[in-house]
């Protein structure tokens with residue numbers, strides 16, 4: 001009896017950690033779920049992956065999915081100090097978790113934010129509700145970026161430059177460069 005109760009608890013726990021992919025994380029380009037990793041081009045159907053979308057004035061300016069292997073590779077290129085700094089910053093500043101309605105740090109509602117990014121973690125056709133998803137506004141990303149080494153900032157900017165050459169197809173100027181928070 002107790003065992004069955006425990007089993008149910010465990011099942012409920014795991015069920016609460018997986019959910020359908022919300023439309024916010026669909027690809028604007030394909031109007032459906034992301035299918036391929038931006039970096040290696042591999043299928044995302046049977047792997048874990050991250051999605052990041054950067055918004056400015058209500059428009060998606062960058063969006064991509066990155067498989068767990070490529071995310072790991074990118075992470076390995078960042079300095080140890082920066083990785084620690086990101087963890088520390090988020091540990092100290094995150095005030096609300098797992099919402100796409102407000103900034104995870106300053107809690108300003110999405111509607112009041114000119115620029116922000118959303119990040120989620122996925123497995124095949126499901127979203128993982130662990131530490132993510134999160135929404136973070138541009139000033140809070142900038143606050144985080146201040147704690148990063150120049151090497152890390154250059155690497156993250158370079159990552160976007162490599163994959164999105166040329167200006168984004170829109171005439172809304174980006175006040176500052178938003179950096180991917182892939183950690």
Ligand SMILES: [Zn+2]
Nearest residue numbers: 037040067070
């Ligand atoms: Zn990949």
Ligand SMILES: [Zn+2]
Nearest residue numbers: 103106137140
């Ligand atoms: Zn914020």
